[in-house]
Amino acid sequence: MAKILVINGPNLNFLGIREKKIYGTQDYNALLEMIAEKGRQTGSEIEVYQSNHEGAIIDRIQAAYSDGTEGIIINPGAYTHYSYAIRDALASYDLPRIEVHISDIDTREEFRKISVTAEVCREQIKGLGLEGYLTAIDHMIGFIKDQKKS
Numbered sequence: 001m002a003k004i005l006v007i008n009g010p011n012l013n014f015l016g017i018r019e020k021k022i023y024g025t026q027d028y029n030a031l032l033e034m035i036a037e038k039g040r041q042t043g044s045e046i047e048v049y050q051s052n053h054e055g056a057i058i059d060r061i062q063a064a065y066s067d068g069t070e071g072i073i074i075n076p077g078a079y080t081h082y083s084y085a086i087r088d089a090l091a092s093y094d095l096p097r098i099e100v101h102i103s104d105i106d107t108r109e110e111f112r113k114i115s116v117t118a119e120v121c122r123e124q125i126k127g128l129g130l131e132g133y134l135t136a137i138d139h140m141i142g143f144i145k146d147q148k149k150s
Contacts, residue, residue, distance in 0.1 A: 009077030096143035101126040
């Protein structure tokens with residue numbers, strides 16, 4: 001069993017409300033249900049944390065160091081593009097990390113094409129909608145299994 005932390009940054013709690021043409025019509029609770037079902041299917045313990053506050057996200061990343069978390073999946077939201085503080089928190093210790101984006105940030109506004117957090121993650125998944133989280137969970141379980149073998 002893997003212990004995975006999924007972190008969602010600013011405005012992700014407004015899924016289904018904000019920019020439906022970009023982020024879809026499913027609400028945040030639908031995402032939480034999808035993730036919970038994936039946890040049941042895979043036998044993984046998956047905690048989801050969401051905050052609109054940079055410091056709170058950093059605090060949760062740091063808490064993961066000592067709470068048994070084996071991998072972090074993060075959608076930093078707009079912090080993706082400029083939060084060196086979140087980037088540094090992710091890079092603080094050795095743990096598999098995957099960055100997820102619902103939309104394809106490479107096809108959007110110029111500022112969204114830059115990710116300061118991707119360089120400290122093993123992988124970036126983008127443009128798969130909410131399904132990108134499920135793909136990230138599958139990949140993270142693989143990373144954790146490989147890490148336990150070594």
